[in-house]
Amino acid sequence: xxxxxNLGFIAAKVLRxxxxxxxxxxxxxxxxxxxxxxxxxxxxxxxxxATVDYYSKEWGLDRxxxxxxxSYFEAAAEGSFGISFADRRxxxxxxxxxxxxxxxxxxxxxxxxxxxxxxxxxxxALRHNTVFDRLAMSFAVLGYAMPYFFMGVLLILLFSxxxxxxxxxxxxxxxxxxxxxxxxxxxxxxxxxxxTRSSVLEVLNKPFIRTARAKGAxxxxxxxxxxxxxxxxxxxxxxxxxxxxxxxxxVVTETVFAWPGMGRLLVGAVANRDLAVxxxxxxxxxxxxxxxxxxxxxxxxxxDPRIRSARAEGAT
Amino acid sequence: xTAQLERLRQESARxxxxxxxxxxxxxxxxxxxxxxxxxxxxxxxxxAVFADLIAPFSYEExxxxxxxxxxxxxxxxxxxxxGADELGRDVFSRTLYAIRTSMAVALLGxxxxxxxxxxxxxxxxxxxxxxxxLVMLLVDWQxxxxxxxxxxxxxxxxGNNLVLFIALMGIYGWEKYARVARGLVLSAQEQGYxxxxxxxxxxxxxxxxxxxxxxxxxxxxxxxxxxxxDTILMETTLSFLGFGIQPPRTSLGLMLGLGRDxxxxxxxxxxxxxTVIFLTTLSIxxxxxxxxxxxxxxxxxxxxQLPGESRESIGP
Numbered sequence: 125x126x127x128x129x130n131l132g133f134i135a136a137k138v139l140r141x142x143x144x145x146x147x148x149x150x151x152x153x154x155x156x157x158x159x160x161x162x163x164x165x166x167x168x169x170x171x172x173x174a175t176v177d178y179y180s181k182e183w184g185l186d187r188x189x190x191x192x193x194x195s196y197f198e199a200a201a202e203g204s205f206g207i208s209f210a211d212r213r214x215x216x217x218x219x220x221x222x223x224x225x226x227x228x229x230x231x232x233x234x235x236x237x238x239x240x241x242x243x244x245x246x247x248x249a250l251r252h253n254t255v256f257d258r259l260a261m262s263f264a265v266l267g268y269a270m271p272y273f274f275m276g277v278l279l280i281l282l283f284s285x286x287x288x289x290x291x292x293x294x295x296x297x298x299x300x301x302x303x304x305x306x307x308x309x310x311x312x313x314x315x316x317x318x319x320t321r322s323s324v325l326e327v328l329n330k331p332f333i334r335t336a337r338a339k340g341a342x343x344x345x346x347x348x349x350x351x352x353x354x355x356x357x358x359x360x361x362x363x364x365x366x367x368x369x370x371x372x373x374x375v376v377t378e379t380v381f382a383w384p385g386m387g388r389l390l391v392g393a394v395a396n397r398d399l400a401v402x403x404x405x406x407x408x409x410x411x412x413x414x415x416x417x418x419x420x421x422x423x424x425x426x427x428d429p430r431i432r433s434a435r436a437e438g439a440t
Numbered sequence: 441x442t443a444q445l446e447r448l449r450q451e452s453a454r455x456x457x458x459x460x461x462x463x464x465x466x467x468x469x470x471x472x473x474x475x476x477x478x479x480x481x482x483x484x485x486x487x488a489v490f491a492d493l494i495a496p497f498s499y500e501e502x503x504x505x506x507x508x509x510x511x512x513x514x515x516x517x518x519x520x521x522x523g524a525d526e527l528g529r530d531v532f533s534r535t536l537y538a539i540r541t542s543m544a545v546a547l548l549g550x551x552x553x554x555x556x557x558x559x560x561x562x563x564x565x566x567x568x569x570x571x572x573x574l575v576m577l578l579v580d581w582q583x584x585x586x587x588x589x590x591x592x593x594x595x596x597x598x599g600n601n602l603v604l605f606i607a608l609m610g611i612y613g614w615e616k617y618a619r620v621a622r623g624l625v626l627s628a629q630e631q632g633y634x635x636x637x638x639x640x641x642x643x644x645x646x647x648x649x650x651x652x653x654x655x656x657x658x659x660x661x662x663x664x665x666x667x668x669x670d671t672i673l674m675e676t677t678l679s680f681l682g683f684g685i686q687p688p689r690t691s692l693g694l695m696l697g698l699g700r701d702x703x704x705x706x707x708x709x710x711x712x713x714x715t716v717i718f719l720t721t722l723s724i725x726x727x728x729x730x731x732x733x734x735x736x737x738x739x740x741x742x743x744x745q746l747p748g749e750s751r752e753s754i755g756p
Contacts, residue, residue: 272677
């Protein structure tokens, strides 16, 4: 126990996270080999056998499977996922260029979802069963059912083609961000609104809120200091569970708006069967998923002292 | 004593409140939104089953003179209800066939996933020990990776074909059934009736298939209903990106994806199938929310309901 953090607990979580990454790496390796000989698949049909042999050697495809597996892990540990066949550069380099654009879009959409979704959920809970509540929940249900790609197409149709207000593709100005952020942010905003509402409603019925009220706490104090911290735990859980969907959404959104991020790169790489880039992106996504879930697991202890003390009593 | 017996008799004579009623009769018993959703889904099923009888044109029939013909309310001619596409094919007829494809793929995928996941969940609960650990490890792993990315990677490696695509749809979501089925069986096998049947000498197979399965079926069916929109969205997303159903076959996502290039001149090519996707997922999720409230056995802490999500009303 250091600073109220249970080290045994963290070690177990980190081990599990590493296990997941290992499973993903193995999965990619197995699938890559099962799918046939990468050398013949990746070269044009009309090349001669000598060229195929040359590339097999260069990519290490002529060595025994276990050796390929070992060198694959060695390479992965160094961050080398092979050479992009389309770009003739290291795959990681090609991917790394796209990370800032994806982060920019992802973080802004996420911020949009929080700024819209959470207050909407809180107010809906406080104004339970009023018109506002119903409107907010209708938005939540509609936003949740709306597929990213259709949302994107509708926005382009309205704002780019009919009104001609916003550019439909590219990323050169801030104006280019508006529609992708709306597209990627609406579904999580709907999700946050829904879960925040039910979470706050549940907390508002708890005895400690009554106590706070009886002690004469002002209404805003009651909400900000008593209700919201307690309502945060389920919202954080949802966030972790649905993070993967957000990544899927980013792939679609980037494709619709020609946003130069990792998602669009992935779609292009799948279309060209640029396997080095595909495996690099899959592994990077696995690592980021595992990291986010790890951070969320650790956040629980910080959000809820009861979980912290339960962990301290457990394995130390 | 007799009064008590009388009351018990009356209670047992009352119809089971939570039996799954399918909305064929007595639509008035449902909230209006749920009834509307059920009617829409009924229409979708009719469209899917009778596509070849309803459709005024074949989905492949081209008419180059009728290219990009607008829908009839915008003055389109040639008898195209929702206009014609870039090759002069009737959008309405194509939508009907696309509904058939998308529904078939989604249903098949969902059922494969449900059977597979339920089977593994039963195995995990029945044998515990390392079987349980292995199943739960796979469940965690599947839940940790965004499925869209896995599907894209597999399609990149193996190339696209219909069997692989349906298999992927089957794998999607299996972990939810496994987790829920495991939880339900774990608690069911501790109950009195399971013990009684075992003491009567029933073997494992008979106990699990004939007694426990019927008892845990209704939450699993609800879960299946809840999962259909997710599968539809996954199918349409992959087809939209161009990696799912391939021409000359048609699916809602594929129509939307191809229609995207004609948004400026012929928005209906993309908007008609998009609207169908949106309304279908919306209807199923409204129906699903309602079912969750009606089926009390629904395991609240398992994956279908997230922490904080109470049984309390969500819909508008």
